[in-house]
Amino acid sequence: MKHAFSRRGFLARTAGVLALPAFARLAQAQTPALAPALDPRVQAFARGALVRPGRVTLTLPSLADNGNSVPARIVVESPMSAADHVKAIRLISDRNPEPVMATFRLGPQSGRADIATRVRLAGSQRVTAVAECSDGTFWYDARSIVVTISACLDES
Template identity: 35%
Template structure:
């Protein structure tokens, strides 16, 4: 009995250490703020549980095949009047399979005139690039596109 309980304890300890240690390391490396390593958790942190609607108003332009993952141009445009009552508050850009899924959060104001962001991201592997839009009415819209990467850009 002693041997059995000892072994069981050992197994549990081993399982616990394998599970706990990587998460602890991740927690130590994680930057401050609502930053998460999984795309679902990151979206959850921003929306606070509100539903996200895939909308045709959001136009995400990215190459279908990127030869070099280190530089992938991404353009996000949103159909919005950009007036004081109805404007795009924020554009969040995600790379769903990077080790840090968040690329950029852009807070816009009616002074912008048009809701657009063009930037360049790094992609480690072939993955979806996702845009999450927050409007001034509190709605969350999204769009995503798959990008095939022939040479990864991370590391």
């Protein structure tokens, strides 16, 4: 008698289905993150312009116990003159449900390109700060941070 639904076949299929989420998670964990300059979230800010590493210094702790309030500071090397200044700075998260954390607009009246704030981070991730200069160039710095207790995600 031939069974359309054999025990062996059932086991094989079940194993496949059960393994899928595990594989998906593994793939997610192992996919190497794109270089910040190629990240589509960074590209959206640069509108296709070349985004180069340098000039920007992003200061972020390497470990945060709580992701709800993590101090972040962005300093950009710039003369901040009328001819050459930083126009805007964007903070981009790798893993937050909303990747654009903040956009700051400044100008020659700022004197220095030096901004500090406190961000929310949904888990361990890489944070990228991108600066737009008045000459149309874009610069970035990226930092990885381990977050013990994630923000945003509600367990209840």
